[in-house]
Amino acid sequence: MLSRLKTFGAAAVALMGLAAVAGSAGTEDESRRATWRADYRPPEAIPFPESNPYSPSKAELGRRLFFDPVLSGDNTRACVTCHRPDLAWGDGRARAATRGSGDMDLRTPTLLDVAWQDGPLGWDGKFRTLESVARAPISAPGNMNLSMTEAVARLSADESYREAFATAFGDPTVSADRLEAALATFQRLIVAGKAPFDRWIGGDEAAIPETAKRGFDLFNGRAGCAGCHSGWTFTDNSFHDIGVGQGADIGRGRLMPTSPALRYAFKTPTLRDVDKRAPFMHDGSVATLSAVIDLYDRGGIARPSRSRQIKPLHLSDGEKADLLAFLSTLTAGADRDETSAVFPPAAPKP
Numbered sequence: 001m002l003s004r005l006k007t008f009g010a011a012a013v014a015l016m017g018l019a020a021v022a023g024s025a026g027t028e029d030e031s032r033r034a035t036w037r038a039d040y041r042p043p044e045a046i047p048f049p050e051s052n053p054y055s056p057s058k059a060e061l062g063r064r065l066f067f068d069p070v071l072s073g074d075n076t077r078a079c080v081t082c083h084r085p086d087l088a089w090g091d092g093r094a095r096a097a098t099r100g101s102g103d104m105d106l107r108t109p110t111l112l113d114v115a116w117q118d119g120p121l122g123w124d125g126k127f128r129t130l131e132s133v134a135r136a137p138i139s140a141p142g143n144m145n146l147s148m149t150e151a152v153a154r155l156s157a158d159e160s161y162r163e164a165f166a167t168a169f170g171d172p173t174v175s176a177d178r179l180e181a182a183l184a185t186f187q188r189l190i191v192a193g194k195a196p197f198d199r200w201i202g203g204d205e206a207a208i209p210e211t212a213k214r215g216f217d218l219f220n221g222r223a224g225c226a227g228c229h230s231g232w233t234f235t236d237n238s239f240h241d242i243g244v245g246q247g248a249d250i251g252r253g254r255l256m257p258t259s260p261a262l263r264y265a266f267k268t269p270t271l272r273d274v275d276k277r278a279p280f281m282h283d284g285s286v287a288t289l290s291a292v293i294d295l296y297d298r299g300g301i302a303r304p305s306r307s308r309q310i311k312p313l314h315l316s317d318g319e320k321a322d323l324l325a326f327l328s329t330l331t332a333g334a335d336r337d338e339t340s341a342v343f344p345p346a347a348p349k350p
C-alpha cells in the first residue's frame with residue numbers, strides 16, 4: 001500500500017489524513033479521488049489574447065458573421081452550417097460535407113471551449129491561432145468558396161456592417177484581419193455548459209451516480225484516459241496516435257515528417273458534451289461511445305507511432321459500464337441555454 005501511495009505524491013497523503021480527521025472512511029481510494037477532483041475545478045474567466053482583447057461589440061460582430069451566409073460564394077453556407085449550437089457546435093456527420101456531393105476527409109470538430117486551446121488548432125494542428133482558422137473554410141472552393149478579397153468587398157458595401165465594424169474597431173474599415181479578429185472573439189465565448197460532473201466537482205455528492213464515480217476513478221487511474229484528456233476542458237491540446245485511422249491521412253505526421261511518433265497523431269478532442277457528438281474521431285470512424293471504449297480496451301492498432309500510453313486495458317464489462325456512465329456526466333443538461341453562445345464563466349469586463 002505504501003509504495004502505491006507514493007506514486008500519487010504528498011498531496012494524496014495529506015488529503016487522506018484530513019479525511020480521517022473528518023471521520024470519513026478515509027480509504028486510499030477516496031483520497032486519490034479527492035486529489036484527482038481538484039484537477040477539474042473550472043476556470044474563473046475566459047482567456048483572451050492581448051493581441052485580440054475582448055469587447056462586447058467585437059463579439060457581437062463576430063456572432064453576426066458566424067451565422068451569416070454572406071461569407072459564402074453563393075450565399076448558402078455560414079460557419080454555423082457545420083458548427084451548430086444544437087449539435088454541440090459540430091454537425092453530427094462522420095465527415096463534413098463539401099459544397100458538391102462528396103465528403104471532406106475530416107469530421108467537423110466541436111468549438112466548445114476553443115478559448116482554452118493554447119496549442120495549434122485543427123485535427124493535425126495546421127492552424128497556428130484561432131484568428132487564422134476562418135480564412136480556410138471561407139476561401140476553400142469545396143467549402144464556403146469566397147475569396148477574402150471578395151468577402152471584404154461584400155461587407156464594405158453593406159452599410160450596417162460598416163457601422164458594426166466602426167463600433168467594434170473605432171472606424172468603419174472592413175479588413176480580413178478585423179473579420180478574423182471578430183469571429184475569433186465570438187468563438188471564445190463558446191464555453192461548455194455546466195454538466196452534472198461540474199456540480200459533483202463543486203461538492204454535490206448526489207450530482208452523479210456511484211457508477212460514474214467509479215468510472216472517474218478508472219478514467220484517472222488504471223484506464224489512463226486523463227493522461228491526455230486532462231483538466232477542466234478534458235484535453236491536453238496535444239497530438240497522439242491512439243491507434244485509429246489507417247488511411248492516407250497521417251495527421252500531424254504530414255506537417256512534422258521527421259517525427260515518427262506523430263504519424264497518425266491527431267489532436268486530443270475535449271470530452272465535453274460527448275454524448276451529443278457521435279460519430280467520433282477525426283474521420284468519424286467510431287460510431288458510438290461504447291465502441292470508443294472497446295477501441296481503447298483493445299488498444300487500437302499496434303504500430304510504431306502508437307502512443308505508449310495506449311495498450312490493451314482488459315476492462316471488465318462492469319468497468320466499461322462505469323467509464324460510460326462517467327462520460328455521460330460531462331454533457332450539460334437542460335439547465336443550459338442551447339441557443340446562446342455565452343455560458344458561464346462569464347466574459348471579462350471590457
Ligand code: HEC
Nearest residue numbers: 078079081082096106107108109121122123124133134137
Ligand atoms: C463544411 C463544414 C464547415 C464549415 C462551413 C466551417 N467549418 Fe470549421 N471546421 C470544419 C472541419 C471539417 C474542421 C477540421 C479542419 C481541420 O482539422 O483541418 C473545422 C475546424 C475548425 C476549427 C478548429 C477547431 C479545433 O478544435 O481545432 C475552427 C476554430 C473552426 N473550424 C471555425 C470555423 C469558422 C469560424 C467557420 C466560418 C468562417 C467555419 N469553421 C466553417 C468544418 C467546417
Ligand code: HEC
Nearest residue numbers: 223224225228240266267268269280281282292296307309
Ligand atoms: C495517448 C493519449 C490519449 C489517451 C490515453 C486517451 N485518449 Fe481519447 N483521444 C485521444 C486522441 C488523440 C483522440 C482523437 C483521435 C483521432 O481522432 O484520431 C481521442 C478521442 C477520444 C474520443 C472521441 C472524441 C471525439 O470527439 O471524437 C473519446 C470519447 C475518448 N478519446 C475517450 C477516451 C477514454 C475514455 C480514454 C481512456 C480509456 C481515452 N480517451 C484515452 C487521446 C487519448
